[in-house]
Amino acid sequence: MNKFLRQMLPFGSLVLIICVLSALRPDSFLTIDNFLNVFRRSSMYGIIAIGMTSVIISAGIDLSVGSMMALCGMLGAAVMVGVGGADPHGMSLIAGTVAGVIAGTGCGFLNGLLITKLRLQPFIVTLGTMSFFRGIALVMKDGQPINVPSYKYLSEGALLHIPVSIIIFAVIIIAAGFILKYTRLGRYTYAIGSNREAAFHAGVNVDRNLVCIYTFTGFLVGIAAMIATSRTISAQPTAGLGAELDIIAAVVIGGASLAGGQGTVTGTIIGTFLISFLRNGCTLLGISTNAQLIVIGMIIVLAVAVDQLARAKTRTS
Numbered sequence: 663m664n665k666f667l668r669q670m671l672p673f674g675s676l677v678l679i680i681c682v683l684s685a686l687r688p689d690s691f692l693t694i695d696n697f698l699n700v701f702r703r704s705s706m707y708g709i710i711a712i713g714m715t716s717v718i719i720s721a722g723i724d725l726s727v728g729s730m731m732a733l734c735g736m737l738g739a740a741v742m743v744g745v746g747g748a749d750p751h752g753m754s755l756i757a758g759t760v761a762g763v764i765a766g767t768g769c770g771f772l773n774g775l776l777i778t779k780l781r782l783q784p785f786i787v788t789l790g791t792m793s794f795f796r797g798i799a800l801v802m803k804d805g806q807p808i809n810v811p812s813y814k815y816l817s818e819g820a821l822l823h824i825p826v827s828i829i830i831f832a833v834i835i836i837a838a839g840f841i842l843k844y845t846r847l848g849r850y851t852y853a854i855g856s857n858r859e860a861a862f863h864a865g866v867n868v869d870r871n872l873v874c875i876y877t878f879t880g881f882l883v884g885i886a887a888m889i890a891t892s893r894t895i896s897a898q899p900t901a902g903l904g905a906e907l908d909i910i911a912a913v914v915i916g917g918a919s920l921a922g923g924q925g926t927v928t929g930t931i932i933g934t935f936l937i938s939f940l941r942n943g944c945t946l947l948g949i950s951t952n953a954q955l956i957v958i959g960m961i962i963v964l965a966v967a968v969d970q971l972a973r974a975k976t977r978t979s
Contacts, residue, residue, distance in 0.1 A: 707938070799899040
């Protein structure tokens with residue numbers, strides 16, 4: 663498959679979905695409120711997907727992001743309530759937000775440390791921490807949510823009439839795109855994913871860079887977790903359940919290869935919007951959430967199949 667055509671396929675699919683939904687449900691789909699809702703949802707999972715992009719480019723995977731999201735939200739909300747009482751305000755909200763982001767950063771660092779120091783596969787490590795992080799979130803308050811009624815700014819706040827969550831998303835897109843394209847860490851991420859042994863012999867500190875990649879992903883999960891907490895004005899121990907499916911799907915659909923060494927932030931954003939608009943359209947068309955899982959699963963298989971066919975053609979040409 664032509665490389666340019668392969669890169670344009672996700673964008674073309676996104677445009678097609680928007681056109682079809684515009685024709686089928688113009689009154690409910692083509693509204694500012696609906697698009698803002700899609701963008702807000704995209705901002706949460708899209709932020710995590712950006713981190714997942716760097717992980718997958720490095721030939722890794724992080725299955726723990728959904729559980730990490732729940733844990734960060736619970737810890738952040740616990741700090742808010744602990745500092746500010748049942749209805750926290752002001753500095754207590756800021757303290758909780760910082761605590762949630764730090765928690766995500768720490769979880770990501772732990773993943774990276776376990777992968778590099780124990781020499782375990784990322785799949786195995788993050789499968790274990792997925793259960794570990796979720797368990798802590800559930801144990802914290804016996805499976806009950808932590809309510810923070812005044813924590814609304816990250817969800818409802820706006821600057822120049824643009825929702826704060828979308829602004830944060832845009833800033834992270836620009837920063838992550840710059841890091842991957844123009845910094846040493848970005849170049850090393852591609853090098854490690856393309857050929858880890860070659861990168862090591864070329865002088866790249868593979869372990870240190872992998873820890874940085876997973877820590878960066880955890881940092882982004884922490885930010886997304888606090889946005890999610892603000893949306894529901896409560897921290898849910900079940901938050902992010904199954905989120906890793908949408909996130910990995912967005913990255914793979916956007917052109918990243920599970921074999922590593924390939925992927926872009928732009929592609930991931932297109933993949934994120936494609937998944938979000940697809941789910942939004944299914945909801946507007948009355949398709950159940952369970953049926954949506956079937957559609958998303960089929961798309962993941964198709965995207966991976968296209969990647970494998972493209973690689974096989976490259977090897978034989």
